[in-house]
Amino acid sequence: MMRLSVLASSSRGNASVISAGGTTLMVDAGISAARIRKGLAECDLSVSGIQGIFLTHEHHDHICGLGVLSKKDPLHLYCSRYLVSDLRAGMAAYTSFTCLEHGSCVQLGDVSVTAFNVRHDAYEPFGYLIEHAGRKLGYLTDSGTVTPDILRRLQGVDALYLESNYDPEMLENSGRAPALIDRISGDWGHLSNGQACELVRQLAHTGLQHVVLGHLSPECNTPRLATSAMQNTLDELGLSECRLHCAPMANRLPWIEIH
Numbered sequence: 289m290m291r292l293s294v295l296a297s298s299s300r301g302n303a304s305v306i307s308a309g310g311t312t313l314m315v316d317a318g319i320s321a322a323r324i325r326k327g328l329a330e331c332d333l334s335v336s337g338i339q340g341i342f343l344t345h346e347h348h349d350h351i352c353g354l355g356v357l358s359k360k361d362p363l364h365l366y367c368s369r370y371l372v373s374d375l376r377a378g379m380a381a382y383t384s385f386t387c388l389e390h391g392s393c394v395q396l397g398d399v400s401v402t403a404f405n406v407r408h409d410a411y412e413p414f415g416y417l418i419e420h421a422g423r424k425l426g427y428l429t430d431s432g433t434v435t436p437d438i439l440r441r442l443q444g445v446d447a448l449y450l451e452s453n454y455d456p457e458m459l460e461n462s463g464r465a466p467a468l469i470d471r472i473s474g475d476w477g478h479l480s481n482g483q484a485c486e487l488v489r490q491l492a493h494t495g496l497q498h499v500v501l502g503h504l505s506p507e508c509n510t511p512r513l514a515t516s517a518m519q520n521t522l523d524e525l526g527l528s529e530c531r532l533h534c535a536p537m538a539n540r541l542p543w544i545e546i547h
């Protein structure tokens with residue numbers, strides 16, 4: 289059994305924890321170290337029990353807790369080579385780094401994690417496929433579009449953590465500069481509610497147990513809009529067994545279990 293808990297998720301900060309077969313890892317650490325420690329404690333975990341932190345990319349809302357977090361405990365970071373050079377100076381000397389590239393597969397105990405490129409305005413952003421005992425969890429955030437490669441890698445997932453960043457109408461009426469609106473909605477920006485639904489449509493199979501919506505924009509989306517769009521999609525697909533979750537922006541999403 290694999291478990292996922294989301295400590296925080298929105299354009300303001302992202303961190304998740306995944307546990308399976310005695311291995312515990314995190315994806316991103318974009319909230320304060322204090323909030324990470326508190327969230328882990330709520331999961332009955334501590335930083336010293338995390339075997340690896342896999343980073344998606346260098347944006348503040350995905351890495352900002354790392355510097356302070358590294359002062360008390362040795363961290364094992366897995367990320368692109370660009371991020372290694374960016375981060376090293378701000379981290380305690382005993383922090384370990386492992387460089388990933390597109391297709392890299394890391395084995396931590398009984399859990400394997402495969403990195404794959406996504407489209408985002410960052411140096412080399414990754415999504416992850418996390419596998420344990422024949423179960424697959426796809427992790428896709430901060431991607432302006434879904435490439436054929438992303439689609440291929442996520443086929444057959446039992447659970448999917450998926451960015452559902454913005455509602456196009458709310459983004460259009462947000463009062464933001466046209467250039468920023470173009471960046472967010474462009475191919476190197478973020479996934480809209482509709483794009484998230486389209487991806488689930490393409491990944492639909494009866495074994496899909498959980499869809500977790502994340503990285504909602506506090507200004508350009510609401511949990512109600514994101515979940516109602518996705519629930520309609522799941523209903524249309526006849527996936528009545530699939531549980532839909534929306535990661536709260538400021539609080540922890542309790543463990544979901546992938547069997």
Ligand SMILES: [Zn+2]
Pocket residue numbers: 298299302347349350430503
């Ligand atoms: Zn982000």
Ligand SMILES: [Zn+2]
Pocket residue numbers: 345347408410430
């Ligand atoms: Zn980003």
